[in-house]
Amino acid sequence: MNKLWPLFFMFWPVVAIVLFVIAPDMNWWFPSPAMSPLGQQIDNLFYLILVIVAVTFIGTHIALGYVLYKGLNVGSGKAWFSHGSHSLEMLWSIAPASILLFISLYQMDVWMSFRVKSHYPKDVTPIAEVTARQFEWRIRLPAPGKKLSPIPQADDLYTVNDLHVPTGQPVLIRLRSMDVQHSFFVPELRIKQDAVPGTVIPVWFECSAKGEFDLTCTELCGWGHYKMRGRVFSETEAEYQNYLINLQKEQQFDGTSTTEAAAE
């Protein structure tokens, strides 16, 4: 009966070890494998923290179990009273502090390549201006073969909610908001960036594989927040150019050509 508590506390590290080992393979931590190189690095950071936390959690539980187990056989011995230990205090202050310092230094590369302009990939191309609005994503694209201009051009293409990007090359979007704060979130790409009214925030990402990803708003922006679901289509360069050409055709439809089908 007395062994209940030591066993109880020793049970959890065992469960934790099992979970920590199988969770990544079962995809329990993330919505899907990261679909971008940067996302992979971000995942690695998560795993690093996971290992540190796991070791700490298991270690403390083993210590706790050990103390409880020892306490079972104390008998009627005299209690020993401690007034604290300076060296122990130093130990458990410096150890976590150095772990935190390590993490903060270690993640700096990833952070800089995501957020600091001078560390962006050299060949990143701006492909679209995404303007968040209650409750949709309005997207402005350059005409096929042209570069995205910060100022709207006469031949720009416009679409809503569906963002097409070429696979395997770093692309950049200019993120804006027309009304309140929104947040551009593509879970599969591990991209999350607030859209702040009055500013244009560059966000770069690279899709490493073809696919269709959810684009959601992750800043509660009003009653229709749930409606702000878009899609990111990652497609080959040829498909992407084709998409732009079709979009341009659709947008130049004057009612006399024969292809209205593209509009629906």
Next chain:
Amino acid sequence: MTRTLLLYSLILLACGCGRRPAQFSLSSATLELSDAAQDVVREELTAAFGTPESLVAWQALPVDFGTVDAVVENVADSSAEVKLLSAVGSDFTARGLSIAPKPATESGDVETAPTEPSAATLITVPVTEATFKQGEQVALVGEHLRNGRALYHRHCVHCHGVSGDGNGPTAQYLTPRPRDYRRGLFKFTSTTVSVRPSRDDLHRVIKYGVPGTYMPSFMLLPENETREIVEYVRWLAMRGEYETKIVVPMQSDFTGNPENRTAASEAAEALKVFRESDLPGLVETAAQELSDDWSAAEDEGNTVLPKSSRTPSGPESIDRGRKLFLGEKAKCASCHGELGRGNGPSTEAFNDVPGKPGVKSDVPGLFDIWGNIIKPRNLTQDVFRGGRRPVDVYRRIHSGIKGTPMQAFGSTLTDEEIWDLVNYVYSIPHTR
């Protein structure tokens, strides 16, 4: 303590803590009638359209109500002229031929394979024409309407209101106001001036939204759901129009204004006569008109399509367009302003109150038919509410924007002139 608890539960009981059922409201014109006349209108509307909780699929209307398979469970009193028939189906009823023998399905056809009725609700439907046997497979009409209602109540109702009167709870905070469907008028259509919007027009607005307004894009909805919302919106619009068609002939005789009212008994007698002799004809005409009007919108002959293709944009075309814009023939500048900023002289003028010709408003500005002050589009902003394709802008100029002072120029301007104007409008935001 017990007393406090008791008090709270009493308050809760008194105020109610359950969901209040949605209700269709009556139009302001109906509310001006006498109470008894209002009851007649309400009764007729309920018979033809039902309530949000119990929809009626009236077969006289050109609405694709959709069907669902059901099994006849119980036929009561088959000798009576009106047979009461219960079927396992869903919570909708229908007027007219509400329940039809299940159409024979071709063998091997996957799409028409019978589906299990989702909600096993017992409904009772009066059947006048066909006879049914117990256990017979039937098709219940109204599935699209029922789904459309659920979707409409989830996504649209807070702005457009339960009755489609553009007066939902959030509507008061919005400029421009959400569309009031009840006139059957929708601004951005592909149809000619006097024709209702087509299904595709409504579909386009729902799918892509209206940039520059609070109408967002509903691209997240699957195609079939968007189609069902379109049917429900058309049906709500027809309900509103139907109400007007019934109420207008009643206005002279059954007004609620005591000065015009004859003695109470006389009024009641007149109402009874109206109900028995005039109303059935009125209902028939109204249904016929609705059917004609909304079917015409689907007719390809009523779609505005330019006869000549767009003039390639260039300095000459833009210059011709600019002259038209400023000139006397099209008078665009009188509303949109010389620079296209939507601040022309008529926005500062005292105009007629909509629906009351000759009565000047005491506030300056342009009115739409729903009585809101609206601003002509500021063309420098590069925002095109009705779509930015050349054909969209062409249609705005050719057949105007329904319900607004933007008139149709299809008869006064040639195609070439309209295209010049389109090119000029496109050039405005990019000229400095």
